[in-house]
Amino acid sequence: MANAILIQNANLYAPTPRGIQDILIVNGSIVKIAPHIDAAPIELPLQVLDAAGRMVIPxxxxxxxxxxxxxxxxxxxxxxxxxxxxxxxxxxxxxxxxxxxxxxxxxxxxxxxxxxxxxxxxxxxxxxxxxxxxxxxxxxxxxxxxxxxxxxxxxxxxxxxxxxxxxxxxxxxxxxxxxxxxxxxxxxxxxxxxxxxxxxxxxxxxxxxxxxxxxxxxxxxxxxxxxxxxxxxxxxxxxxxxxxxxxxxxxxxxxxxxxxxxxxxxxxxxxxxxxxxxxxxxxxxxxxxxxxxxxxxxxxxxxxxxxxxxxxxxxxxxxxxxxxxxxxxxxxxxxxxxxxxNGLYPKKGCLAVDSDADMIILDENLLVDTVIAKGKVMVQNKKVLVKGTFED
The missing domain is CATH 3.20.20.140 (Metal-dependent hydrolases)
Structure with a gap:
């Protein structure tokens, strides 16, 4: 099933500085980056993450x-x-x-x-x-x-x-x-x-x-x-x-x-x-x-x-x-x-439209807070959400 994540108010380093931006992810890829993205027209199961005051990097x-x-x-x-x-x-x-x-x-x-x-x-x-x-x-x-x-x-x-x-x-x-x-x-x-x-x-x-x-x-x-x-x-x-x-x-x-x-x-x-x-x-x-x-x-x-x-x-x-x-x-x-x-750019290593949705949200102390890989939240609020097959 298709899914979407909307990250709002990100202090975006893509890695070039882009200022405060919203980032829309659909099915593992970045589909839009803009100063404001309206969630209302998105007709998919949507997860919204507020990154206000936080740096978002690849x-x-x-x-x-x-x-x-x-x-x-x-x-x-x-x-x-x-x-x-x-x-x-x-x-x-x-x-x-x-x-x-x-x-x-x-x-x-x-x-x-x-x-x-x-x-x-x-x-x-x-x-x-x-x-x-x-x-x-x-x-x-x-x-x-x-x-x-x-x-x-x-x-x-x-x-x-x-x-x-x-x-x-x-x-x-x-x-x-x-x-x-x-x-x-x-x-x-x-x-x-x-x-x-x-x-x-x-x-x-x-x-x-x-x-x-x-x-x-x-x-x-x-x-x-x-x-x-x-x-x-x-x-x-x-x-x-x-x-x-x-x-x-x-x-x-x-x-x-x-x-x-x-x-x-x-x-x-x-x-x-x-x-x-x-x-x-x-x-x-x-x-x-x-x-x-x-x-x-x-x-x-x-x-x-x-x-x-x-x-x-x-x-x-x-x-x-x-x-x-x-x-x-x-x-x-x-x-x-x-x-x-290693020949992986621009799918990897940057945050741009059509890039894979791999990104880190850093907290106010620049510690890793949230990690998204291929459009899936793997770590959130410093807690690992997705573990490997044989992890406890």
């Missing part, structure tokens, strides 16, 4: 989440479980891209695809990248190019580890061929064809990627190094890549106390990139949610914790409150920029 597009679990690097007991729907929606994440990470042996792209389809059926929108840290790539079909072309949910390749003790030490030629696979796969399927690179703290940083850009015809837009704020030298190299047209991805959960003494706090990273004149449309952020973090306890033992998706909104909020970067550019880092990078 739902977050998180391009790096271990949806089938991550970790395992401290032994089998340290493998994180699959993520639950409400772990994402409570953080305002309405579009997610799943990655495998370190363990391409006991975790498989077929499982990643199944989980992405499950999350989509439960109410958000989920995609995947094929491959993992290591080369040769583990794929669903014979090669990554075929995965991108044939598998609708597969947007590209990743995350391939570089400058990391867990990397398979790929050569420049190997990476160039992988980038070519992604580009051709994307061209033939109408997708972005990106390659996401896990960046460790090794001294080479993203130098190999910059060399490939200098010596090949591959456009920079296909390259997305992530975790670029986990070390100062990575952060500086990333600025150069962004100026060449590549996308650079900040990880939201990184802190000094998490074992990264030379890191840049995510909200500070946004501010520094802006102040240094880096093209902000090339800057994205992701959560690395559901990966595994080993925390050393006072007695010297280690405790394994799954990375929480909540850090994603916390960093957006911190950057908004700091007031250094214009609000629309902060919001774009978490919405329209990753949507563009």
């Amino acid at each position: 739902g977050y597009v998180d391009q790096h989440v271990h949806i089938i679990g991550g970790g395992g690097e401290s032994g089998f007991y340290s493998r994180t479980p699959e993520i639950m729907l409400s772990n994402l929606t409570a953080a305002g994440i309405t579009t997610v891209i799943g990655v495998i990470g370190t363990d391409g042996t006991s975790r498989h792209p077929e499982t990643l695809l199944a989980k992405a389809r499950g999350l989509t059926q439960e109410g958000i929108t989920a995609y995947m990248l094929t491959g993992s840290y290591e080369l040769p790539l583990h794929t669903i079909l014979e090669d990554a190019r075929k995965d991108i072309i044939i598998v609708n949910e597969c947007l590209g390749i990743g995350e391939i580890a570089l400058s990391d003790h867990r990397s398979s030490e790929p050569t420049k030629d190997e990476l160039t061929k992988i980038l070519t696979q992604a580009r051709l796969g994307g061209m033939l399927s109408g997708k972005a064809g990106v390659v996401q690179f896990h960046m460790g703290v090794g001294k080479k940083g993203i130098g190999l990627l910059l060399d490939i850009l200098a010596d090949s015809e591959i456009p920079a837009k296909h390259i997305i190094p992530t975790h670029i704020n986990r070390a100062f030298h990575l952060f500086e190299q990333a600025k150069e890549l962004a100026k060449k047209g590549g996308y650079i991805d900040i990880t939201s959960g990184i802190r000094e106390q998490d074992g990264f003494p030379a890191c840049v706090k995510p909200s500070d990273a946004i501010a520094q990139l802006y102040s240094d004149g880096v093209p902000m449309e090339q800057v994205t952020m992701s959560s690395d949610a559901n990966g595994c973090m080993s925390v050393v306890l006072p007695d010297g033992s280690a405790k394994q914790l799954a990375v929480d998706a909540s850090s994603f909104h916390e960093e957006v909020r911190d950057a908004l409150l700091a007031g250094i970067v214009p609000a629309e550019q902060v919001i774009a880092v978490a919405t329209s920029n990753p949507a563009r990078a």
